[in-house]
Amino acid sequence: MTTAPARSSGYTFDPARMAPADPPPHTTMQSANPSPRWLLTCDHASNTVPAHMNALGLSAAELDRHIGWDIGAEGVARHMAATLDATLIFAEYSRLVIDLNRPLASPTLIPALADGTEVPGNTDISEAEIAARAEFFHASYHGRIADELDQRLGRNEVPVLVAVHSFTPVFDNFHRPWQVGLLYEHDARLIAPLRAALLTADPTLSIGDNEPYAIRGPSDYTIPVHGQGRGLPHIEIEIRQDLIANEAGQQYWAMFLTDALVAAVAAAAPLTLLPKTKA
Secondary structure: OEOOOOOOHHHOOOHHHOOOOOOOOEEEEOOOOOOOOEEEEEOOOOOOOOHHHHHHHOOHHHHOOOOOOOOOHHHHHHHHHHHHOOEEEEEOOOOOOOOOOOOOOOOOOOOOEEOOEEOHHHOOOOHHHHHHHHHHHHHHHHHHHHHHHHHHHHOOOOOEEEEEEEEOOEEOOEEOOOOEEEEOOOOOOOHHHHHHHHHHHOOOOOEEEOOOOOOOHHHOOHHHHHHHHHOOOEEEEEEEHHHOOOHHHHHHHHHHHHHHHHHHHHHHOOOOOOOOOOO
């Protein structure tokens, strides 16, 4: 385990101290004529930490690891969005500042320990600071997604929600065999057609069914709240990080997944709103 110094006040988040050079909490990317069919999200797109939080006491090398972000996911999501004319909403800050794919009550919302690395800036933080981070990052990001979906549903559109993530090839000394994972809980409408489309394109592919993670109860936030909670067709896609660590890999997997998603949605049509499932 990597042991870091104890927490200091220099890590405390204060929205009033956000600098002009700090990015906004989230960004929306969309074409001039965005497709009503697709909405993409990327919860862990960035490993940025607000400048005044002093990198949470971590080195750049630690923030560059999978604990700081979903390596390659933003690049894949951007290419997918461009191909699909989809709206993409992605986070601009590290999952170590606050994990946007966790409920506010989750013990891993602001982790003090991440895959063996102690995070000084997340040790012994006050309830007031947790609330401040939740309001500035978590609430604003998910509020933006909710606003986008409200507009679409108000126009009687039924968008497909696609959450793009990536996973580390090795965790707890286990070499994960899957190239891609398909995650869901109650609504499996897209799983079989998407698996079929992927395997038609590459029969050698190893696809995780709720692997390497599973959406179970309060484990996740984006899909349970915005997908299940509205009865929308949805899927969370996980891609192994060694496959998308560079631009070529991101472009390849974006096209591969985009083609499979289009085929899967056509095969599953008509896609309608289902009864809402409690997140």
